[in-house]
Amino acid sequence: MRSSDAIMADLTESGIDGMSERAWQCIDAAQVVVADLDGCLAQDNRPLDGAATFVRRTAGRLVVVSNNSTHSAAALAELLRGRGLEIPAARFVLAGELAVATVAQRRPNARMMLLGTQEIRKVAIQAGLRLVDETPDVVLLTRALDARVHDLEAAVTALHAGAMLVVANPDLSHPGAGGVPRIETGAILALFKAVLPSTLSLVIGKPEVLLFQTALDLSGARPDRAVMIGDNLTTDIAGARRMGMHTIHLAGASVSPESVSVLARQE
Numbered sequence: 001m002r003s004s005d006a007i008m009a010d011l012t013e014s015g016i017d018g019m020s021e022r023a024w025q026c027i028d029a030a031q032v033v034v035a036d037l038d039g040c041l042a043q044d045n046r047p048l049d050g051a052a053t054f055v056r057r058t059a060g061r062l063v064v065v066s067n068n069s070t071h072s073a074a075a076l077a078e079l080l081r082g083r084g085l086e087i088p089a090a091r092f093v094l095a096g097e098l099a100v101a102t103v104a105q106r107r108p109n110a111r112m113m114l115l116g117t118q119e120i121r122k123v124a125i126q127a128g129l130r131l132v133d134e135t136p137d138v139v140l141l142t143r144a145l146d147a148r149v150h151d152l153e154a155a156v157t158a159l160h161a162g163a164m165l166v167v168a169n170p171d172l173s174h175p176g177a178g179g180v181p182r183i184e185t186g187a188i189l190a191l192f193k194a195v196l197p198s199t200l201s202l203v204i205g206k207p208e209v210l211l212f213q214t215a216l217d218l219s220g221a222r223p224d225r226a227v228m229i230g231d232n233l234t235t236d237i238a239g240a241r242r243m244g245m246h247t248i249h250l251a252g253a254s255v256s257p258e259s260v261s262v263l264a265r266q267e
């Protein structure tokens, strides 16, 4: 988008279906279209009305940036394809996978305790990380669907002993079917902080810059030539604005989950 494009702005729309002409002008003018998944294109990984049309119209320019920390991009692309939403795996930037990649890059030889799904466990093993059940150097917290209190206590023990905490995403919840909140990674982080108030963490997902920057790097676009479409003001819109991206807030798309604000980092 050129700076002279007066159409660029921070817009608010009700949902991905039935967006205004002004919003479409903004999207059509963008070099890269960055979109959130949950509450924008899908709910519980089921495509929302208008999502397939949106994906077709933005093909080749779309990057889906999600705080999802349960799936690999390949598995999520496959799941959505089976439900009628065709987005190539290479066009997903996911918090769980990026959290694994961050640990693999910064602490390649670390002993890592993973709280997460079997799918994220596979991603970590493929990244060459050494997974352990006790005395880790790093605890990686993702959306641990099968975690028991016993597992959370093992992580608390490790953090108390000085392990570094890396957190895929800070969301407390995401909207499930019928608007019922689903427990998210940030809620487990809040539990850790309740038990260990001095806990420091490195947070990977939105609103932090890494997912947005990765999406821009994929397309080689400058932030001012990108538009972010999201339903969460705290993560999607605040993060994108901080990057200098244009934004479209889908205000009526879903129940917006609250998010933990930016947390103290520990390198």
Ligand SMILES: [Mg+2]
Binding pocket: 036, 037, 038, 039, 040, 230, 231, 232
């Ligand atoms: Mg969302």
